Amino acid sequence: MLGCSAFVAIYQAGQNIYELFDKVCVLYKGRQIFWGPAEEGVAYFERMGYMKPPRMTAPEFLTAVTSPSSRQIRPGFEGKVPDSSEEFADYWTNSPEYSRLVDELNEFNSTHNGEETRQRLDYANQQRKQRGNRQKSQFTISYWSQVYYLMLRGFQRTKGNITYTIVYLSSFVTKGFVVGSMYYHIPKSTVGAYSRGGILFYVLLFCSVTSLAEIANSFATRNILTKHKSYSMYHLSAEALQEIITEFPTKFVAVVILALTTYWMPNLKHTAGAFFMYLLFLLTIQQCMSFTFKCIASVCKDGTTAHAIGGLWVLMMCVYTGFVLPLNQMHHWIKWIHYLNPMFYAFYSLMGSEFHRKHMPCYHFIPSGPGYENVSLANQICALSGAVAGQDWVDGDAYLYRAFDFRWHNVWKYWGINVCWTAGFIGLNAFMAEFVKNVEGGGDMLLFKRGCLPDTSNGEDWDGKVASREEMMLALNGPDADLDKIIAEADIFSWKNLDYVIPYDGATRQLLCQIQGYVKPGTMTALMGESGAGKTTLLNTLAQRINFGTITGDMLVNGRPLDGSFARRTGYVQQQDLHMAEYTVRESLRFAADLRQGDNVPQEEKYDYVEKIIDCLGMSKYAEAMVGKIGRGLNVEQRKKLSIATELVAKPSLLLFLDEPTSGLDSESSWSIVQFLRALADSGQAILCTIHQPSATLFEVFDRLLLLKKGGKTVYFGDIGPNSSTMLSYFERNSGVKCGVSENPAEYILNCIGAGATASTNHDWAELWNNSPECAAESATIDQLHRDLPSRPVNNNNGDLDAVFAASYRTQLWVVLKRTYTQFWRSPVYIRAKFLECVSCALFVGLSYVGFDHTVGSAQAAFSSVFMLLLISVAIINQSHVFAYDTRELYEVREKLSNTFHWSCLLLCHTLVEIGWSTICQFLIFICYYWPIRFSGTAENAGFFFFINVLIFPMYYVTYGLAVLYFSPDVPSASMINSNLFAMMLLFCGILNPKKWSPKFWSFLYVASPFTYFVQAFVGPILHNRKLECAYSELFIVDPPEGTQCGAYFSNYIKTNGGYLVNPESESNCHYCPYVMQSDVVLQFGIKWKDHWRDFGIAWIYIFANVGFMLTGYWYFRVYGGNPMSAIKKLFSAKTYKPAKRHEKDNTIFQPQPNDSKIGTVKK
CATH class of the missing domain: 1.10.357 (Tetracycline Repressor; domain 2)
Structure with a gap:
């Protein structure tokens, strides 16, 4: 339909999906063992001598023949069929199907000219491309069209991630008002000169430091961008260029607010030209710093290295801005750095704009004070760099030159240099973005601890065989355990009248509706339904993992309300297999055992149990392998096994929840996992598992089924039966459609209730279930359980049932500390x-x-x-x-x-x-x-x-x-x-x-x-x-009154203000240094040595x-879940939800109550 050839690798394909394909290719350990029409694949391997069970789908069978533990040999072919991958490949190359394939290839090559075909392909591709796009471009649309569409997406992302935008703008608003008010009305005299330089430096520093967040933002979206790059959707440089437009409005508003508050409140130069120059330089430096850090992120492979380089860059810019280390104090051999510093050009330009032609009245004269009231101005000098003796003001340009070695005429040249820097970083960022590597795929590169690499010379697979039912029973219950007694005495989890409602768009939405059920020890219950039916929602609700919305109904253990130990008496295997990447498999399991088994269990016993679980799941070969991350660590199946093992080492005495444990696995791996769960259930474990469209062979491993339809309503809850007979009889009776002999029962029931891709139904299956005798029987069973179970004695094998954590706080602290240290190391x-x-x-x-x-x-x-x-x-x-x-x-x-x-x-x-x-x-x-x-x-x-x-x-x-x-x-x-x-x-x-x-x-x-x-x-x-000796340029030189020595003239002033004279006996050009000790220089900043122990x-x-x-x-x-934004919204909201208990502790919980319709809130 799309006019192209599709080559698809697919996991757990259903029969209906498989029949849509024309050809099938079967690989076994890297060797091709079949290629041909999809409808001939099963017949080829059956003719080879392998047997396909009646309800096994074709793709499942083709996968099974490559697994020695899954394939079945037809009677009479024992010892005759291929066994190894080499034998399969030899059989294939000698088969008539292979000869036919070779003939087809030769015929095609002889009748089709390669060059002509290539030209036709190029022409077809060119026709699909947008006009103006390069002929050899791998992209469908032109470069600037990519920029345009990415720009639209950029605006949508800004709107969607409004929280970050609010935080960003709020930071500029807050900082603008704080800084502006802190420097409020800087005096126009010389006393304000330092403060004017301080605020200009700080504003530039703030723009630079806040731009560091660009590194985190860049790495937050890198995986998505590189994935799109691998699809040839667009140039990553186009994404880099669109950010100029999409991010500019937010940054422009932020900088304008910052400029308004930090310019007019501190009383900087009151001219329109100076203000707009200030705004222009801030916008330029903000853009320059932003793309500087984006460029650093593009160059680096990981965020930690990028932050290290970014921190060094900020430091270099701050040191060589010229404020904390003026030009005349920089060492000549490293002074060249300031030429590479955009902040230097911005700071000096803003200083030039502020002080150019500025006459600053003198705030303090040297000497002055008591005894100097009648001294002539000719015998005084202002205490500021650039001052001239006998002058009661200081020229701003002279101050800049003496203090910072700066001249006004360089201002616009410096702005032009910063524009060039900005353009350069934009271009470099776009250029380097094209070289960002794609997301690493795979997951089959195992990393082992040093000295722990296992011996694989015998050619054995990394993944060992999972334990049998007998081995599982022995490992979990011991050699002398009475399984029937264990199952009979185990606790039973049940739920009834379960509803779940969430607030949605000003109203409410019900996700679960009157769900009831139970899970008995030794059984596997499948939780199924179409996408959006509420499978995972129900599983999370039962596992007490919902912290939003309103839950009503009852969830009980042995007819009693749940206690504080429920979470640790159950296991929950999530769909996402998250583990500490720096830990090995064995260390991960020991960590879980240390913390999820009580302190009353000896550590040796815990670790022995861990080894049993490792053996049962066939993980011995890679027990010392690092978990790692996708691409460098465990593969998908190994991670799934580790997730299950992590929950098993906790010894969940009540129930094991699993959320789609076969997702992302091929048929063989899925079968391995489900077989393990079957053995686990046979040894007494209660299992509740969500599963999405399983194959017939997987489905029939389960004992019971809870089927949901959209809206979270029950369609069926009961036994599956041998060959799914019990379940099928219910659906065949109510639908009038028989399930075919080779049809997958799981797909059949989904089609019956209208949950298939093309299925529809005229029945209300939830209503049919509620009125069915099967539903009445299950309800009676639940009521019977709730009447009988509370009389059981409390099983206290797990220690204090009210304890939330199995281990003591001291144990938790020590074990987590060891793991954290290992993680860092x-x-x-x-x-x-x-x-x-x-x-x-x-x-x-x-x-x-x-x-x-x-x-x-x-x-x-x-x-x-x-x-x-x-x-x-x-x-x-x-x-x-x-x-x-x-x-x-x-x-x-x-x-x-x-x-x-x-x-x-x-x-x-x-x-x-x-x-x-x-x-x-x-x-x-x-x-x-x-x-x-x-x-x-x-x-x-x-x-x-x-x-x-x-x-x-x-x-x-x-x-x-x-x-x-x-x-x-x-x-x-x-x-x-x-x-x-x-x-x-x-x-x-x-x-x-x-x-x-x-x-x-x-x-x-x-x-x-x-x-x-x-x-x-x-x-x-x-x-x-440390004593201080002023350099000549630091001395204040002033002439004393005629006939007066410098020492006599400055005596009163030195007594009051400190300092010393270089030439006290001279009668002209008194060289005065205002400090005696270096610590005197910082006294004005409140720094005193005597306060060091106080500090x-x-x-x-x-x-x-x-x-x-x-x-x-x-x-x-x-x-707790506090949210300041939600609290503000609630002030303006008329609707509130009153808190109420989720589980009532009385004996009438299953009787009609006057407040049954009242909604109780789990958490606001």
Whole structure:
């Protein structure tokens, strides 16, 4: 129909699907053993000597012949049929079917000209392509059409992911008003010069730090984009180019808000030209930084490496912006970096715009104060770089030149350079996007622990044979177990009148309607229905995994309400096979056994049971293999076996839930899994399993069936019977259609109820079931169970039934800690990126500030180097978010719902291990930063700096970073929130704007910012007890009154303000240095050595506060389910849902109640 040839690899195809194909190809261990018409495949292998059971489908039979455990030999052909893949291949090459295939190929090649065929194919492809598209292009539409359609999708994605857009815009709005109000009405005098430079630098820094989130965004969509690339849907460079248009409106609005608030509130130059220049440069630098980090993401293979490079890039740009390290203080051998820095051009241009032709009235003269009231202005100089003696104002251009070595005429040249940088990064991002590799496929590359590679020289398969019924009974129950007694005494799970309603589009929607049933020990119950019928919903509801909407009805164990141990007395095998990638199969199972079996069970016994499960599932060969990820780890079947084994080692005494355990598997693997479940059920386990359109042979393995139709209504619940006879008799009686001898009963019943792809029905099968004698019989059985079972004695073999967790909290903490440490140790990419980040950034800062001496400039440089040291931690935090999020996702999807361990263990253990590795990294930072700059080597100074920087500071930023992640919905949001909070802490730490110069309203944030105390603790020991000697350019030169010596003239001023004179006996050109000790330089920032132990104590307060916030935030947002946006919406909503209990604890629960129609809420 599509005019093309389709070559399809398909798993578990039904007979109807198989009959749609023309040809079939059968492979066996990489060798072709048949190719021919689909209708001849079965006959070929039957003629070979293999037997096809009556209800086995053709594709299932063709798969079975390649499995020694599944194929059946016809009587009389024993020892005559091929057995190995080589023998099958030899049989095929000697068969008439193969000769016919060769003849057809030769005939086709002789009658068709290859070149002519190729030309016709090229012409046909060209006809399908859009006009203007390249002739040899693999894409259907032209490049710019791809950009257009991707642009439309980009706008749709922005609209769909409105949460991130709101967070992004909110960050700019909040930061704009905070910064604008903090620098509110900067004085026009010289005292405001530093603050004007500070706000311009901070705004540029904020734009850069927030752009780091582009790395997380890029990796969040990479898998989808590379998948589309493999389909030849579009160029990835087209996706990169469309982002210019689709992201610009949001960024434009954000930058305009930031520009308005940070320009007019601080009282910057009041001219329209200066403001629009400010806005233009912010837009340019925002776009430039955004595509810079997109480009970094395109170059890197993983997020951790990209964050490491991104952090180093931010640091390089900040150091060589020219504010914290002016041009005249940069070392000549590394000064060239500023030419590569877009922030340098933006900062100098904005400074030029702000200070050009600006006359700043002098705020403080040297000398001045008591005793200098009548001194002539000619004998004073303003205390600011660029001042001229005898002048009561300072020219802005002179200040820029003296302080920053900048000239106004370079402004527009610098803007042009930034435009070129932006265009260059856009082009480089588009170019590198084309080289992003496709998603790695496969899953058959096993990775083993060192020294644990098994011997495969005998040619055995990796996957061993699953255990038989007898072997399973022996492993699970022991040699002397009485199976009949075990089954008779086992608990029975039942449910009745189960409804599930969710709020939907201002109303409600019912997903389950009056469902009832039970699962007895030793039986397998299949849960079936068409897509959307509510199979997984019902399974999650029964497993107590629903935390949204309203559930009514009763779920009981032995006729009693569920207790707190229900989750750990049941196993739940999810459809998604999520496991710790860094653990081996054996370690994963031992971890589950340690935590999901009680502390009263000896560890040796737990591990022996793990080995039994490994043997039963045939996993011995790869028990020491790493779980890994798709492409480098276990394959699909091996992962599914591990999922089942993880639940089995918990010894689920009540029930085992499975959600489509055969999905994604071929027929042979599906048969292997179902046979294992059959053996498990025969040994006494109760099993409830959703399954989607199974083959006849798989379906008949089950004992009972619960069939649902759309709307969550029961269509059938009861026995399947031998050869599906019991079930078929019900459907044949009510439909009037007989099931064929070779027809799949599972497909037959789905067609009966109108659930097939082309099926329809005129019957209301839910109503037919409710009025049927079978339904009445099952209801009577359930009522009988509820009358008889409560009289049973409580089975306390599992310990305290009210205990939520099997293991004690101490055991949980220790076992999770060991796993977390192993996870870090086996993640070399993450650790390598972390070490690379720390060493490169610290060494870069250390070499940039090398040559620490006794001048004012060195004291200021030491102060600013600490600012750079703080910036290193923001990239480390962003790195840790990606790693911690994967662990959080694993816990929330699987381990949390099965009550494996308490959520606080995850948080505390990950924090402890992360602190350990970060402390090692911080030690390397100390070595690469402290000694190259040549700071003080005394034990008092260097020792305290080492103590606070290496041992205390990593505790702070790790706990802070994880606290942000654990309440954030995803990594991009966490990165954005972290960038904003981090920028706030930097803003109020006193470096960019001292506390005494900011409005009193914001004074409390200087006290609240933890970086205030870390800056004081870092800078204090660096400058403590160091004498200061001003360089000549740092001296203030002024003439004393005629006939007066400099010493006499400055005596009162020095007593009041400090400092010293270089030439006290001179009568002209007094050389005054305003500081005596280097620590005096930072006194205006509130940094005092005597406060260093106070800062140490306050740092501990913040560390414990971070831990408390981390635990509280995770509980509220991830456990309790709090949502600030929902709370705001509820204020404007008239409809509310009152909470009510899900299970009533009385003996009349099955009698009609006056409040039966009342809806009870599970969770708001």
